[in-house]
Amino acid sequence: MRFWFLVGLLCLAGQLHAAVPATWRLDLLHGLEDDKEQFRKSGLWQEPLLWQGPVDLQDELNRGDYRFEITQSGTGELLYAQSYSSLFSDWSLSSDASHNERYFEESLRFPAPAMPARLQILRRQLDKPGQPLQAVWQLDLPLQAEPAPTPAATDSIRLLQAPETADQAYGLVFLAEGFQADEAEAFFQAATELSQALFRYAPFDRLRPYMQVHAVMTPSNDSGIGANKDGLPLDTRFAVNPNALGMPRYALSMEVHAIRNAAMVVPYHSIVILTNSHEYHGSGIFQTYAIAPAFHPRREFLVLHELGHSLAGLADEYFHSTPGYAASAGIIEPYQPNITSKSGLQDLKWQHLVADDTPIPTPWSQQAFVQNRQMSTLAVEPYQGVVGAFQGANYSAEHYYRPALACIMLLDMGDNHFCPVCQQAIVEQIKSQLEN
Numbered sequence: 001m002r003f004w005f006l007v008g009l010l011c012l013a014g015q016l017h018a019a020v021p022a023t024w025r026l027d028l029l030h031g032l033e034d035d036k037e038q039f040r041k042s043g044l045w046q047e048p049l050l051w052q053g054p055v056d057l058q059d060e061l062n063r064g065d066y067r068f069e070i071t072q073s074g075t076g077e078l079l080y081a082q083s084y085s086s087l088f089s090d091w092s093l094s095s096d097a098s099h100n101e102r103y104f105e106e107s108l109r110f111p112a113p114a115m116p117a118r119l120q121i122l123r124r125q126l127d128k129p130g131q132p133l134q135a136v137w138q139l140d141l142p143l144q145a146e147p148a149p150t151p152a153a154t155d156s157i158r159l160l161q162a163p164e165t166a167d168q169a170y171g172l173v174f175l176a177e178g179f180q181a182d183e184a185e186a187f188f189q190a191a192t193e194l195s196q197a198l199f200r201y202a203p204f205d206r207l208r209p210y211m212q213v214h215a216v217m218t219p220s221n222d223s224g225i226g227a228n229k230d231g232l233p234l235d236t237r238f239a240v241n242p243n244a245l246g247m248p249r250y251a252l253s254m255e256v257h258a259i260r261n262a263a264m265v266v267p268y269h270s271i272v273i274l275t276n277s278h279e280y281h282g283s284g285i286f287q288t289y290a291i292a293p294a295f296h297p298r299r300e301f302l303v304l305h306e307l308g309h310s311l312a313g314l315a316d317e318y319f320h321s322t323p324g325y326a327a328s329a330g331i332i333e334p335y336q337p338n339i340t341s342k343s344g345l346q347d348l349k350w351q352h353l354v355a356d357d358t359p360i361p362t363p364w365s366q367q368a369f370v371q372n373r374q375m376s377t378l379a380v381e382p383y384q385g386v387v388g389a390f391q392g393a394n395y396s397a398e399h400y401y402r403p404a405l406a407c408i409m410l411l412d413m414g415d416n417h418f419c420p421v422c423q424q425a426i427v428e429q430i431k432s433q434l435e436n
């Protein structure tokens with residue numbers, strides 16, 4: 001009796017093990033050519049580690065400018081879906097897009113389907129909120145994928161934070177940019193300090209048991225990022241440009257495929273690239289990566305703010321216009337969970353966090369804040385610390401509203417505080433990437 005029980009358990013364990021699929025990654029080029037949006041497949045890879053997280057994610061949170069869906073061939077049954085944003089969507093808002101055509105690297109990761117399947121990319125119709133996403137590209141997936149390119153032998157890995165249960169963890173990985181091999185300790189030290197800092201702030205403090213953090217030292221030939229003093233570009237692992245798309249302090253790497261190849265050696269969901277720099281710069285692209293300087297005095301703020309974008313798909317809550325970005329064609333209800341337009345005030349998406357006696361919109365003195373940009377002006381506001389709908393967000397002082405007077409997505413207040421709406425959005429996103 002006991003023997004058969006044991007055999008049964010072993011069979012069950014075998015089935016469970018067999019049920020964990022491989023991780024596949026589709027590398028694409030996504031761009032504009034002949035005035036049309038185009039996609040080109042550049043590789044379908046099987047990564048070295050098995051899939052982490054739900055194999056049947058439907059991504060009901062649905063943040064990001066794009067979404068990919070894996071459906072079963074023949075029946076069309078939805079097997080897996082994940083929304084994301086890309087360098088292309090970022091660039092297409094920049095002034096450069098109005099007079100140039102370019103391609104950008106993009107990577108989609110998903111559990112290897114157990115049956116013939118099709119991958120489809122859908123684009124959000126940003127000018128038609130509430131309308132279904134529009135299919136823009138598709139690929140019938142082959143039954144097998146090539147092994148992903150071998151990572152550089154010189155890369156070294158360190159575990160910075162272990163979760164309570166390793167197979168139930170949200171993975172974060174720090175990669176090094178502009179660190180030479182003999183600067184590895186400086187990178188690991190910066191990554192360790194920033195990992196520890198992350199868990200001092202809500203909601204990451206309470207998510208700590210479910211999070212796993214690694215650092216992968218990805219050495220560069222040159223030390224530093226951008227250009228040397230003669231203006232010549234430095235030879236760095238991911239070629240981060242600290243002033244990308246014509247925008248000062250907007251740091252981007254176009255080497256998305258190389259970044260994915262470096263990250264895949266550890267279990268991960270989110271990538272943070274730490275630059276060997278004391279300068280102020282950064283970026284965060286939803287489901288792609290965050291970039292922040294390892295040594296700027298405000299590096300904790302930058303890592304947290306950019307993770308707000310890259311991990312949770314949050315919008316900027318600041319309301320001064322951003323040079324380089326073309327003005328929005330119209331005022332539409334944005335999909336991001338932490339901003340709303342005037343029309344969204346009627347049916348506020350974060351209403352469940354608003355007290356009955358809080359007026360919507362919530363009054364505050366925007367002018368006093370703009371004049372001196374001091375926390376002290378916010379401290380005397382009657383609705384300080386209250387969730388409401390405050391005018392000024394998403395690069396517009398007038399047309400968009402944010403949930404709180406102060407939040408790390410608005411400005412660096414020195415306390416690295418996400419407002420309750422942003423906190424909830426981060427928790428929802430991380431939960432969605434873990435098994436139920």
Ligand SMILES: [Zn+2]
Nearest residue numbers: 407409419422
């Ligand atoms: Zn916020």
